[in-house]
Amino acid sequence: MSFSKLGLSDSILKAIEQKGYSEPSPIQNQSIPAILNGKDVMAAAQTGTGKTACFALPILEILSKKKPTKSNQVRTLILTPTRELAIQVSDSVTTYGKYLPLKSSVVFGGVKINPQMQRLCSGVDILVATPGRLLDLYSQNSVKFDMLEIVVFDEADRMLDMGFINDIKRILKILPSKKQTLMFSATFSNKILTLAKSLVNNPVEISVTPRNSTVKAIKQWIHPVDKSKKHALLTHLIQEHNWHQVLVFSRTKYGANRIVNQLEKKKIRATAIHSNKSQGARTRALLDFKNHEVNVLVATDIAARGIEINQLPHVINFDLPYVPEDYVHRIGRTGRAGSKGEAISLVSADEAKQLFDVECLIQNKLDRVMVEGFVPDHNLPESGKKLLSPKNRNFKNSKSRNRLRYGKNSSFKKINLTMKNS
Known part of the structure; x- marks a missing residue:
């Protein structure tokens, strides 16, 4: 199947062709139609299989058919765990949407906040953000979510682990209850998978390779x-x-x-x-x-x-x-x-x-x-x-995992993992 069979506009297809891609990967083949149909999606696929395009392409298609955004408003929010990933995703959105009249921006910590605030003044169609900086901008009334339609968790397993869970819970409380939720990752532990399912509504679950597997190449x-x-x-x-x-x-x-x-x-x-x-x-x-x-x-x-x-x-x-x-x-x-x-x-x-x-x-x-x-x-x-044998692994619960990742004195004991009411 070619990208032209997936329901994407000529403007997006032109950008894809210039990027050098001719056929969608298996994960793209399954994810793009589901997202275009308005479904919540949980997708797992190996690294390097084009997961960013899985959500970037249909989001651009959806937003291109609707009215422009308003001041300080965001129509799609893409959350990433690291600055480097935020920049990469933002670059992909820009590349695929180069022939569309849509505005996108990226915000992350470690740099001055004022230029980011100025870019958000007139509103953006797609905002790529790390959680901490997004909350800083929201607290200063620089970003609003009244028009939000789609939220994406990129590298969802990391976004939902104990290092980010408090920020994610705070963000979910300020987002509209009615929205399309998309989750993509290469790995999903059983604990995170259960948590992720509590945040989506009747999702399409897509896994084109065994969970947590590595690329044969x-x-x-x-x-x-x-x-x-x-x-x-x-x-x-x-x-x-x-x-x-x-x-x-x-x-x-x-x-x-x-x-x-x-x-x-x-x-x-x-x-x-x-x-x-x-x-x-x-x-x-x-x-x-x-x-x-x-x-x-x-x-x-x-x-x-x-x-x-x-x-x-x-x-x-x-x-x-x-x-x-x-x-x-x-x-x-x-x-x-x-x-x-x-x-x-x-x-x-x-x-x-x-x-x-x-x-x-x-x-x-x-x-x-x-x-x-x-x-x-x-x-x-x-x-x-x-x-x-998986039964003999010593990572049976999230506490042991996060003591290793964040240290003995991490505050994971205080966090409630049930997020259905967030």
């Missing part, structure tokens, strides 16, 4: 290594294979900075991106990486969702994430839009539990590949069928 393996030799192994791999564009994930901001310092000592051009960096520094780092001005971008999980780099060949997990779903999002930065990619994890013996949780989630035992000169003194246990 991504070749995955691990290098067992002692923790003390990870920096040396990372340098060895980059130099030995002459890699020119590598995205490396670190579990912490301090760790990311340390990796950059170690690589630069070996004359490897590297830069870091994490929440301690200003928005300007984060934007420059990403741009330098895309333009091949640096060879290695070292990131915390802030970059696991929303960073799109054409034909990124290599992703390396310097540390495995505490929350296994983050592994799926990390490696999904490669192998996008049908291209091939490699995802390599440097795993020490103390990360055996994190490794087994990842293998359980993706239902696949990752190959162990020893590197000469880096064979570990502390052996990494093999995972067996028992460890791969």
Whole structure:
């Protein structure tokens, strides 16, 4: 099926063609008609399968047939968990809607709020926002939702976890009760899936691949290594294979900075991106990486969702994430839009539990590949069928997940997860 069969206008089809796309992906094929028919949608699909276009294209089609928006009003709200994803989604909306008389804008923290307030004065048809900055703008009467028709949760699993749930509950209270709700993500834990279903009305549920699965085009393996030799192994791999564009994930901001310092000592051009960096520094780092001005971008999980780099060949997990779903999002930065990619994890013996949780989630035992000169003194246990069984995972409830993600003193105990009355 071609995009022309999905009920999109010639103006949108022209923009799609100029983008270089000819046929919709399976998730687009199912999502676009459902959204055009006014249905609430919950969709899960692997990273790199075009989820942004799933909601951007039909939203543009719907809004193009209605009256212009009014001052400070928003007709469609797209919520994202990170600034980088907000920028990416906004760029896609602009690209697909370039031949339509619609206005869109993006707002996020880390930059001055006044220019964002000015852009909203005359109203926008589509607003892409991170939750915190959106609430700041609402509290200053810079944005109103009386005309809101559609709300989108992009990377819905992250939007509904304990890091954002309070802000999301506050936002839902200020939105009209009658609206079309769309949720898209690559991963949905059972807990988040149950919560998500409480926010939609008789939704069309779409899943074109097994939930939480990884893309087949991504070749995955691990290098067992002692923790003390990870920096040396990372340098060895980059130099030995002459890699020119590598995205490396670190579990912490301090760790990311340390990796950059170690690589630069070996004359490897590297830069870091994490929440301690200003928005300007984060934007420059990403741009330098895309333009091949640096060879290695070292990131915390802030970059696991929303960073799109054409034909990124290599992703390396310097540390495995505490929350296994983050592994799926990390490696999904490669192998996008049908291209091939490699995802390599440097795993020490103390990360055996994190490794087994990842293998359980993706239902696949990752190959162990020893590197000469880096064979570990502390052996990494093999995972067996028992460890791969979902019943034996140690992530049985949201409390354990969020202690790992947000720390022992996080306030998740105080939050009511029942949101039907929000």
